[in-house]
Amino acid sequence: MTMRLLRGGEWASELQNHLPLQALDQWMRQRCLVVKSDRHSLVALGELQQKYCYLKLYQPKYLLQQLVFRLGRGRAVQAYDHALRLAASNIPVPQPLACMQVDGGVLLVTEGMERARDLKSCWQDKGSMVPQLSAAAESLASLHRGGFAHGDSKWSNLLWSDNRVYLVDLEAVQACRPGSAAQWRDLARFTVNAEDLALPSADYEAFLASYCQHRDIGRAAVLAAIQQPVKRLRRRHRRKYGERGKRLV
Ligand SMILES: Nc1ncnc2c1ncn2[C@@H]1O[C@H](COP(=O)(O)OP(=O)(O)OP(=O)(O)O)[C@@H](O)[C@H]1O
Ligand SMILES: [Mg+2]
Structure with a gap:
């Protein structure tokens, strides 16, 4: 499985070089502060490439969703695109930073709000x-x-x-x-x-x-x-x- 960048600019493509190709969930648990974990998502806060970030790993709930994720669609991408649209209208949302297909799901990265x-x-x-x-x-x-x-x-x-x-x-x-x-x-x-x-x-x-x-x-x-x-x-x-x-x- 390779990693595929779905959304994001230079910072996001550089980030790809620093993420593991497999077992991203374990990497997140070791490197970040996990704030939520269930069968379908893992949410963590941590510093990535000098930015404090919010990371959400979306894991597919069922087969069809797995397919949707593989096509580079689904909830993470929607969340990213919506954040971009709202930010462009000056509505207060954390800045979207990256969205990538990874082993076992799709990762969304946004600005982490300090002391939030x-x-x-x-x-x-x-x-x-x-x-x-x-x-x-x-x-x-x-x-x-x-x-x-x-x-x-x-x-x-x-x-x-x-x-x-x-x-x-x-x-x-x-x-x-x-x-x-x-x-x-x-x-x-x-x-x-x-x-x-x-x-x-x-x-x-x-x-x-x-x-x-x-x-x-x-x-x-x-x-x-x-x-x-x-x-x-x-x-x-x-x-x-x-x-x-x-x-x-
Ligand atoms: N950009 C962010 N920066 C810092 N903290 C965040 C950010 N986004 C969310 N959080 C915090 O992370 C925690 C988990 O958020 P998330 O929305 O992923 O899960 P949730 O709200 O518990 O789940 P759900 O909304 O699906 O029931 C929340 O307590 C929220 O306060
Ligand atoms: Mg929530």
Whole structure:
């Protein structure tokens, strides 16, 4: 098996010379800090060629996906392409650096955000969340104004770093009209996640106020638009986890 560069510039092609042709997962475990590992992905942070990087090794879940990966397509490539498009619209996302086909899957490399914490882990610190929530709303509003929807805007995919919130996990991003259903689903997803964590209403209001300000839209219009998708997501959530948290809308 040879390594094939699917995306990226000079830095990425130089990186190819430093990665092993086999057992990249073991190499990542030895060289980087593993932050997530399951049967289908290995996620790590570490320094590669003088850059602090986020690495995600996508391993195929089933045969068809293996084929898709071999064709140089699939979730890693989508995540890379979406990041490039969003960055070009000045939407805060980690810079995409490389995407390559490797033994056992496809590797995505993006800029690693230093001292970053996702919103879910910030919440576990129990301090005030207003700065993070206002920044999250600003980033989601800029994504939506730019004509995109995230597709998986749960709290763990919003990364707080240097007083900004960066959007990560961009595989499901789609281009859409501002104000379309996919964008309301983003807000609904965020809201149901906030309800699940029993976020205080005042904090949620800070999020809503910041979103409305950056979208130039009224609070009542937002609440009306997210009502249906919130109901649907709550039902799904209840089936999965049972009744928990506290309603916000
Ligand atoms: N560019 C980045 N720089 C630093 N940390 C990051 C970056 N992107 C993601 N992370 C962190 O890495 C961890 C794993 O992220 P990842 O999105 O790959 O997995 P996940 O969110 O747990 O999985 P999933 O979203 O599929 O449920 C998260 O805690 C996130 O905070
Ligand atoms: Mg994630």
